[in-house]
Amino acid sequence: MGRTGNSQARKGGRIRRLFTWKKLLGTFFVGCLLVMGAFYALYLMVPVPSANADATLQSNVYKYSNGKVIARTGKINREIVGLEKVPTDVQRAFVAAENKTFYKDNGVDVMGTARAAWNTLTGKGKQGGSTITQQYVKNYYLSQDQTATRKLKEMVIAIKVDQRMSKPEILAGYINTSYYGRNAYGIQAAAQAYYGVDATKLTVAQGAYLASVLQAPSQYDWTFAGPEGRKLVEERWNYVLDNMVEEGWLEAGQRAGLKFPVPQKPKAPKGLSGQSGYIVEAANQELVRQGVSEEDLKAGGWTITLNIDEKKQKALVKAVDEQLEDQLDRKGDKKQATVQAGATSVDPKTGAVVAMYGGVGATEHWTNNATRRDYQPASTFKPLVLASALDNDAETQDGRRIGLGTIYDGTSKRPVVGSDISFAPENEDNRSYGPVSVQKATNSSINSVYAQMIVDVGPKKAKQTALALGMKDGADFGTTPAMSLGVMGASTLDMAGAYATLDNHGNKVTPTLVKTAEHKDRKVEGVQSIGERVISREAADTTTKAMQGVVQSGSGFRAAGDYQAAGKTGTSENNRSAWFVGYTPELVTAVGLFGEDATGNQVTLTDTINPGRANGGRTPAQIWGAYTTKALGGGSDATFDLETDGTSGGDTVPTPTQTTGSPTPTPTDTGGATTPPRPPTATATTPTQPPTPTDTTPPEPTPTRTSDPTTQPPPDGVVDGRPGT
Numbered sequence: 001m002g003r004t005g006n007s008q009a010r011k012g013g014r015i016r017r018l019f020t021w022k023k024l025l026g027t028f029f030v031g032c033l034l035v036m037g038a039f040y041a042l043y044l045m046v047p048v049p050s051a052n053a054d055a056t057l058q059s060n061v062y063k064y065s066n067g068k069v070i071a072r073t074g075k076i077n078r079e080i081v082g083l084e085k086v087p088t089d090v091q092r093a094f095v096a097a098e099n100k101t102f103y104k105d106n107g108v109d110v111m112g113t114a115r116a117a118w119n120t121l122t123g124k125g126k127q128g129g130s131t132i133t134q135q136y137v138k139n140y141y142l143s144q145d146q147t148a149t150r151k152l153k154e155m156v157i158a159i160k161v162d163q164r165m166s167k168p169e170i171l172a173g174y175i176n177t178s179y180y181g182r183n184a185y186g187i188q189a190a191a192q193a194y195y196g197v198d199a200t201k202l203t204v205a206q207g208a209y210l211a212s213v214l215q216a217p218s219q220y221d222w223t224f225a226g227p228e229g230r231k232l233v234e235e236r237w238n239y240v241l242d243n244m245v246e247e248g249w250l251e252a253g254q255r256a257g258l259k260f261p262v263p264q265k266p267k268a269p270k271g272l273s274g275q276s277g278y279i280v281e282a283a284n285q286e287l288v289r290q291g292v293s294e295e296d297l298k299a300g301g302w303t304i305t306l307n308i309d310e311k312k313q314k315a316l317v318k319a320v321d322e323q324l325e326d327q328l329d330r331k332g333d334k335k336q337a338t339v340q341a342g343a344t345s346v347d348p349k350t351g352a353v354v355a356m357y358g359g360v361g362a363t364e365h366w367t368n369n370a371t372r373r374d375y376q377p378a379s380t381f382k383p384l385v386l387a388s389a390l391d392n393d394a395e396t397q398d399g400r401r402i403g404l405g406t407i408y409d410g411t412s413k414r415p416v417v418g419s420d421i422s423f424a425p426e427n428e429d430n431r432s433y434g435p436v437s438v439q440k441a442t443n444s445s446i447n448s449v450y451a452q453m454i455v456d457v458g459p460k461k462a463k464q465t466a467l468a469l470g471m472k473d474g475a476d477f478g479t480t481p482a483m484s485l486g487v488m489g490a491s492t493l494d495m496a497g498a499y500a501t502l503d504n505h506g507n508k509v510t511p512t513l514v515k516t517a518e519h520k521d522r523k524v525e526g527v528q529s530i531g532e533r534v535i536s537r538e539a540a541d542t543t544t545k546a547m548q549g550v551v552q553s554g555s556g557f558r559a560a561g562d563y564q565a566a567g568k569t570g571t572s573e574n575n576r577s578a579w580f581v582g583y584t585p586e587l588v589t590a591v592g593l594f595g596e597d598a599t600g601n602q603v604t605l606t607d608t609i610n611p612g613r614a615n616g617g618r619t620p621a622q623i624w625g626a627y628t629t630k631a632l633g634g635g636s637d638a639t640f641d642l643e644t645d646g647t648s649g650g651d652t653v654p655t656p657t658q659t660t661g662s663p664t665p666t667p668t669d670t671g672g673a674t675t676p677p678r679p680p681t682a683t684a685t686t687p688t689q690p691p692t693p694t695d696t697t698p699p700e701p702t703p704t705r706t707s708d709p710t711t712q713p714p715p716d717g718v719v720d721g722r723p724g725t
Contacts, residue, residue, distance in 0.1 A: 181218060345590075463479050
């Protein structure tokens with residue numbers, strides 16, 4: 001034991017002699033000297049390079065699916081301005097946003113850069129930490145690569161640049177080389193793009209927004225940002241102004257009086273007129289979602305082949321021109337000038353977006369009406385409610401499973417039963433139908449029936465189905481009975497995707513614009529458009545069968561042609577939008593009309609396209625029919641291959657009554673629905689080709705109501721100020 005103890009003591013003594021505090025301190029200083037020496041050597045070895053290749057950027061080439069060129073883009077939108085032309089408080093807003101110590105530091109943030117480099121090396125993604133000088137060096141001398149080597153070069157060059165250039169020169173270089181989104185490089189282009197003024201006219205509030213948007217140009221662009229993006233950019237804007245107050249650059253009283261300066265809607269760059277500008281911007285947004293950075297796209301050199309079919313694209317434009325634009329006097333009639341059209345056409349077997357109509361022209365109306373989500377889809381949402389009821393084996397209030405033959409009470413203003421939230425929607429023209437089948441309720445777009453149906457299936461389940469089919473979630477997508485009338489926001493692209501999933505028997509279809517995007521050694525394939533099954537085939541096919549009735553003998557009769565078709569009309573609250581969304585076995589197309597005044601506010605379509613309401617069953621259905629006929633080469637023999645639930649909704653209902661007062665009392669024990677027993681097993685149906693109209697544009701129905709609604713397909717619409725159909 002004694003020898004062992006002595007041995008351990010001797011070893012401990014040797015360890016203590018090897019690691020004395022003097023030796024450790026000496027090792028630390030030697031290490032520091034070595035690091036300093038290495039950095040000095042790097043400092044000597046890394047020169048300040050010439051400016052990067054921004055001046056020789058290549059164009060991006062966008063092509064139709066057949067290889068023909070749609071557009072070329074890529075010229076940098078930049079105008080260099082001296083710092084003296086930028087208001088002092090705007091200059092300080094950029095400093096407050098990015099680098100409060102800018103006027104005092106030596107051009108680098110060692111700790112921030114080291115942290116960013118370490119995070120990059122360890123795979124934790126892109127990180128900040130650069131000073132304004134470093135960002136200027138990256139923009140002007142280097143590349144956007146997120147590598148440790150580039151970070152080290154950036155830091156060395158920043159120190160040298162800080163020694164050679166004044167702070168005002170560096171700041172001017174920074175604000176003139178940065179990318180602000182909207183194809184705007186530099187503060188002058190950004191001031192014009194976002195506020196329509198020169199940089200000299202920018203206010204401190206506007207300057208703070210431009211300084212904020214630099215952090216994420218696409219996400220923070222107010223026009224395109226979703227609720228979360230708008231929240232983040234407002235927080236960033238407040239952060240910038242608060243920093244200015246903290247630094248003594250802005251008085252607290254002035255700060256308190258500032259309001260968030262909402263930027264103007266973007267305008268298309270020259271050369272992207274007509275539909276090209278809409279398509280290019282939508283394709284760029286899709287590529288960004290796939291991981292291609294905005295900087296990479298703006299740097300040019302990309303060849304982007306789209307799924308847009310040249311013939312179908314021209315057919316869609318022609319259909320809108322003939323059925324809408326040729327009927328309007330945009331210059332002489334202010335009301336007619338408010339009408340906007342948007343459309344998206346998708347191949348349900350591949351998910352390819354084969355045609356897109358964004359508006360009268362990207363240089364006249366930059367907002368893409370095909371992708372905007374600020375208008376209600378109205379009753380085009382009802383088939384998604386039906387699909388959810390079928391997919392979830394939903395039951396009526398008296399326990400009967402819902403099918404096309406289910407009988408509901410179609411009384412106008414009938415209160416829903418079984419909901420904690422009161423809802424009693426009015427049918428079109430306050431029309432009451434009494435007992436009516438789901439099929440007939442779909443044909444005639446009866447609000448009271450679908451309001452009860454969504455209560456029966458459950459609004460939350462209906463929303464889940466809608467999202468699974470392809471609609472996008474948002475702050476306005478609630479879970480109340482009113483959702484049955486399509487009161488959320490949706491785009492024609494969204495609705496085309498949801499209906500394409502129904503057309504594809506319940507297998508998810510994601511509409512895709514980009515086929516391939518190639519850049520030197522990099523190639524980006526289009527997204528996987530066809531996904532897994534999201535609802536049962538029986539539910540999807542039965543919903544298709546229901547919508548065939550809409551075209552054959554319902555509100556969508558104007559869409560009928562020499563093809564099998566299923567679809568749904570929709571007209572929103574206050575007649576601000578009118579829709580027809582439908583499909584054949586080969587093609588899905590969503591057409592929407594929107595009322596928008598010169599300032600971007602939503603207005604009614606009433607008394608614009610025609611006297612009275614602009615119903616979804618009129619011009620939108622006519623555009624859809626004209627386009628589909630042309631796109632299918634005059635017609636098609638393709639038939640729907642449906643496996644339905646075996647029920648039939650019939651086509652006759654009791655004579656409706658016109659109500660002006662209280663609705664007819666509804667039995668509370670059934671919730672307004674009685675259902676015949678459902679067949680025990682599902683059966684397949686083989687639909688027949690619908691009769692071909694002798695005139696694909698039937699004569700306008702007489703305004704006088706007949707006693708039997710089945711003898712006259714009722715147009716679809718709403719009473720102004722009430723939920724749409």
